[in-house]
Amino acid sequence: MSKINNEVLEIIAKSLEIKKEKVTMDSSTENLEEWDSLGHLSILVSLDRKFNGQLAGIKEMAAASSVKSIFKILEDNSLI
Amino acid sequence: MHVCIKRIEYFFPEKKESNTDLKADNPDWRIDDIVKKTGIVSRRISSNEQTATDLAEESCKKLINSGLNTEDIDFIILVTQSPDYALPTSACILQDRLGVESCIAFDINLGCSGFVYGLAVSSSLISSGLAKQGILVCSDTYTKYIDKHDRTCRPLFSDAAAATHISISEVDSIGPFELGTDGSGYDKLIVPSSGARINSNKSQTNKLFMSGADVFMFTMDMVPKAVNSLLIKSNKKIEDIDLFIFHQASKLVIDSIIRRLDLPEEKVFMNFENIGNTVSATIPIALSDAIQQGRINTGDLIMLVGFGVGYSWGGCLIQWP
Numbered sequence: 001m002s003k004i005n006n007e008v009l010e011i012i013a014k015s016l017e018i019k020k021e022k023v024t025m026d027s028s029t030e031n032l033e034e035w036d037s038l039g040h041l042s043i044l045v046s047l048d049r050k051f052n053g054q055l056a057g058i059k060e061m062a063a064a065s066s067v068k069s070i071f072k073i074l075e076d077n078s079l080i
Numbered sequence: 081m082h083v084c085i086k087r088i089e090y091f092f093p094e095k096k097e098s099n100t101d102l103k104a105d106n107p108d109w110r111i112d113d114i115v116k117k118t119g120i121v122s123r124r125i126s127s128n129e130q131t132a133t134d135l136a137e138e139s140c141k142k143l144i145n146s147g148l149n150t151e152d153i154d155f156i157i158l159v160t161q162s163p164d165y166a167l168p169t170s171a172c173i174l175q176d177r178l179g180v181e182s183c184i185a186f187d188i189n190l191g192c193s194g195f196v197y198g199l200a201v202s203s204s205l206i207s208s209g210l211a212k213q214g215i216l217v218c219s220d221t222y223t224k225y226i227d228k229h230d231r232t233c234r235p236l237f238s239d240a241a242a243a244t245h246i247s248i249s250e251v252d253s254i255g256p257f258e259l260g261t262d263g264s265g266y267d268k269l270i271v272p273s274s275g276a277r278i279n280s281n282k283s284q285t286n287k288l289f290m291s292g293a294d295v296f297m298f299t300m301d302m303v304p305k306a307v308n309s310l311l312i313k314s315n316k317k318i319e320d321i322d323l324f325i326f327h328q329a330s331k332l333v334i335d336s337i338i339r340r341l342d343l344p345e346e347k348v349f350m351n352f353e354n355i356g357n358t359v360s361a362t363i364p365i366a367l368s369d370a371i372q373q374g375r376i377n378t379g380d381l382i383m384l385v386g387f388g389v390g391y392s393w394g395g396c397l398i399q400w401p
Contacts, residue, residue: 001154017113028337036231037231037232038113038114038117038231038292038294039294040292040293041117041293041296041332042117042332043221044293044296044297044300044335045332048336049298049339049342055300055338056296056297056300056304056340057299057301058297059294059297059301061293062291062293062294062297063293063294070132
């Protein structure tokens, strides 16, 4: 896994206040109890900070409910 | 003709709801986590018999009791999304209850941007010569729309009314304005079965629905743009603004606006902790509290920005008279 991808996983874990090992490419709102609506807001804030405010214009990030979908949106927008 | 804000009075329903109350109804909620993100510790809840018109009446009476003569009231504009009836307009009921002679009276159906929109409309009425002074009252009882197990909405929203006396003035103190709309987000903050639209989806209810993430992304995108547009329009810089009063949505939202605009935190007023998000009333309540706390002095330049349901947003500058 690339350094930036690893950093994104770390950001997601930190936002949800859980250990990094708990977050994998298969993690989602379905299998992580901490990833609720407030947890998702924390993820959005942290990623926006990481990407210097470039996240705000990407509306579809609001509905990203899995690590895979977050990575796909970041890739589609050339952020990773 | 110039326009100014003369006075603001607000009114809360008696009942306070603490986060312990939330926990009692929802034992699985992580209250500490909720408070850390919302910054809200308690809210005000209207009683079953108490409507937004009732709260509005109380706040308007406080203005009248403080010296506003009912004969001088040329308009009553009620910003609300919880009217007593689909029709008639609640502002008409309010005009009668306040004992005001025939005047301009109408509702504005807007939420968190409503105070700034109402200020723009009030200013226009006065500037055009249609009125000399009147009341802009923001009142809502969103809590009536909220399911007690709704973790997105219940920890945030609160009920209140704020009445603002707006008058003709010698000095120009309100404006410019920056008003906008993005109706593509209409269904992100909505009470689905609340109007004439017949819904084929039987699961939709008359309860408030908010997609917090969508509304948050809209806010993060649009509020900084609105602030910058307003600065350009008025030929001002962030350093020229003495105080920013944003819609008191939640701690997470205001902190994110501060970060994105790189604002000095001491220039951003916050008072949501024991008030909650009172929709269109947050800005006039915050303005009033800022004055009470000595955070605003004569001649100060204040930026007001409301944003939310619609999506709708409105910003303006006020030079405090």
